[in-house]
Amino acid sequence: MGLTPDDVERLDCIIKRGRPYHRGDHLYRGGDKFHSLRVITSGSVKTYSPNEDGGEQVLGFHLPGELIGLDAIQDDCHTCSAIALETTAVCEIPFSQLESLSAIMPSLQHQMYRLLSREIGQDTEMLTLLGKKSAEERLATFLLSFSERFKQRGFSASDFFLSMSRHEIGNYLGLAVETVSRLFTRFQDENLLRVERKHVQLLDIPRLYDIVQGCDSAKSSQSRV
Numbered sequence: 001m002g003l004t005p006d007d008v009e010r011l012d013c014i015i016k017r018g019r020p021y022h023r024g025d026h027l028y029r030g031g032d033k034f035h036s037l038r039v040i041t042s043g044s045v046k047t048y049s050p051n052e053d054g055g056e057q058v059l060g061f062h063l064p065g066e067l068i069g070l071d072a073i074q075d076d077c078h079t080c081s082a083i084a085l086e087t088t089a090v091c092e093i094p095f096s097q098l099e100s101l102s103a104i105m106p107s108l109q110h111q112m113y114r115l116l117s118r119e120i121g122q123d124t125e126m127l128t129l130l131g132k133k134s135a136e137e138r139l140a141t142f143l144l145s146f147s148e149r150f151k152q153r154g155f156s157a158s159d160f161f162l163s164m165s166r167h168e169i170g171n172y173l174g175l176a177v178e179t180v181s182r183l184f185t186r187f188q189d190e191n192l193l194r195v196e197r198k199h200v201q202l203l204d205i206p207r208l209y210d211i212v213q214g215c216d217s218a219k220s221s222q223s224r225v
Helices: 005-012 094-105 106-132 135-152 166-173 177-189 205-212 217-222
Strands: 026-028 036-042 044-050 058-064 081-085 088-092 157-160 193-196 199-202
Touching: 005 106, 005 177, 058 106, 088 094, 094 106, 135 157, 135 177, 135 199, 135 205, 166 177, 177 193, 177 205
Parallel strands: none
Antiparallel strands: 026 081, 036 088, 044 058, 044 081, 157 199, 193 199
8 A cells, every 4th residue: 555646746845854963963862852853854863772782773874765753653662773874864754744644544544553563573573693603694685685775765786885884794693803804805705795995896696695595605615515
C-alpha cells in the first residue's frame, strides 16, 4: 500500500527543511526531548550511546532515504545520540502532525508500521551478527548490507564510499580496529574488494555471500587438508 500523489503532497506540507549539518554536528543527543523524526536526504549519520567505560557504543550508520529517531517514540525522548559523519541534509517530520495525518491516511499509517518493522528486523540481525558470526563473517555482512542499501536507493551496489572510520566499524561490529584493518587487507589480497581510503569497490559479491554463509571458510579449510 503506497502513498498516493495527494498523500505525498499532504505529507510534504508538514516537512521542515533546515540547514545542513557538518561532520561532527549532532542532530540530537540522548535525553533530548523528542519532537520530530528525521529523514536523511544526503550525507550519512552515526547513532551511538555511551558505554560503561565512558566511551561510545555505535548503534548504526544511516544513509540517504533512511529515517532516524524511531527509538524516541515510546518514551518521548531520544535514547541515543545522532551525529553527522559528513556534510548531511535532513528533513524533519514533526511527530504530532505525523500522528494526526496517519489517523486519516491509512496508507501513511501502513508505511509507518513497515518502518518500525524494518527497525526491529535490523536490531535482530545485529544481535545475530555479534552473537554467532566470526570476524570475517561480520565484516562481509557489513559490506553486503551497505551494498544492498545503496542498491535500493539507485546507487551502485559495488562501488561506494564508507564515511565512517575503521575504528567506528570495529566498534559497531564488536571487533578491534586492528582486526578490521587486517580483514580489509586480506579481502583485498584475495581480490574480494579494492579499497582506497574510504572508497570501496566490491569485486566478488558472490564470494562475500559465501563468507557470510560460512561456505568460503569451509572451502579454504578443505583446500588446506
